[in-house]
Amino acid sequence: MPGVKGCYYRRLGTDGDYQIFDSTDYTRSNWDPEIQYGSPPLALLTKLIEELSADSGLRVGRLGLDILGAIPVRPVRVRAWVERPGSRVCMMVGEMSADRVVARVTAWLIAISDTTDAASDRYPPLAEGPAQPLPATFLGIGGYFDALHWRPQQADGAAAVSWFSPLAHIVDTDPTTALQRLAAVVDCANGVGAVLDPREFFFMNTDTVVHLHRLPTGSDFALRARASVGPDGVGVTTGQVFDRDGFIGTSAQPLLVQRR
Template sequence: MNEQPFFLRDGDAFLPQASGRGPWNPQSLHGRVVIGLMGHALETAFGSDDFIPARLTVDMYRLPNFDPIEVKTTLIREGGRIRMAEAELFSGGKSSAKASCQFLRRTENAPGATWSPKPWDAPHPDSIPDPDPSTAPMGRMWAVKPIKGGFGAEGERQIWMKEVRELVGGVPLTPFQRVAVAADFASPFAHASSDQGLGYINTDVTVYLHRLPESEWIGFRSVNHQATDGVAVGECWLYDAAGSIGFASCAALAQKRPPR
């Protein structure tokens, strides 16, 4: 990766870089880098090989600006099979987001045959030509390979996404952090309309993982969008080149638009 990272480390602070600028306000950060940084902090503080980060929930209630960021982590419970941790993100000294993460101990699957959806039949990302970067959603924020439908298309949408930069400068992305920084894409991929574009800003993201990705490419399959009175919920199933890894869901608010 030779692109500008989203953050540089300065002691206990994370310094936001221009690459993390969000789409709603040029003076604020993108939600995906907030989620990614929370995942980074929680995994760094509490991750281990014998536990999988099975659920990450991030609530975003204030758009962070480009002031130095501090993330405070807390261990809630350390048990034999479950480790529960929380994190709070401060931007310029103001609380902007909170996260919780369940780390579950790896063991053997329970016996018996249990129904699950059929594997998706998406082509391997290596078999799809690289698209023109100028036509990718939100410019060069991601590397993407559309599979079916595309951003804002009618019907089911499927796409491969790969991160093109480090989250924190000089720190290689782990498989979990790769999912965390990508997970926010579930909102635009599920909520964008075919005729008006994206009209919802998500206020949270929850990622459920039954395993960590084995490849750099993360597959998104939009499976649900529902909205009433300006409140929307959406969900995408997540994949890697070997198959299902989990899903991401989000709540969102209809974004206020400037008067014409």
């Protein structure tokens, strides 16, 4: 796997309840080089939520990223807090600001217990095959995709499949968890499941919601996704999420669809 040295964000300091981070080139979106792709903000705010929930006996069952405005590629302020406390079910929120609030992640955390004897997966594991060529519209665009190892798979059904591995740290050289690494790629489901030509249509997701019946492992993740487009400029991309061990959850993204 190719290696990239670097990170999505560099720590600059603190200001009260806020941590301040500079945004690197690896956060730049393919839609506009002046704004951030959705996955790095999700990964950073997931990191804050995991740090806040450490030793709580709870783990993330749902992550929901709401993009509240264009996220600029420049210093951002982030914070996290407990919105709804609880010993069995708890909601935590992470927020990113750049002059105003531009992104928010809402996480539901659920108490863990031993249900090994009852565990089940809805879908069988996916095996990675030979990588197919990247879509022409993604070649040489840089930014976020310079820190991503993307391996499209041979199409063999109604939904497309790609394997991804993030190649950058989330913050500086901080260790990253598997959940943070998944958060750093899961927004790509919109690209994997695209049914429109991006040279003719603009289809940007307003949010990304991920449900996880099992925490991810490792650094390699497969997204099997497909978009549906309505007659009035609104679409939805839905997908299934896998790691090397098998199916771990689902994703969904509503889309703003406009002709270029």
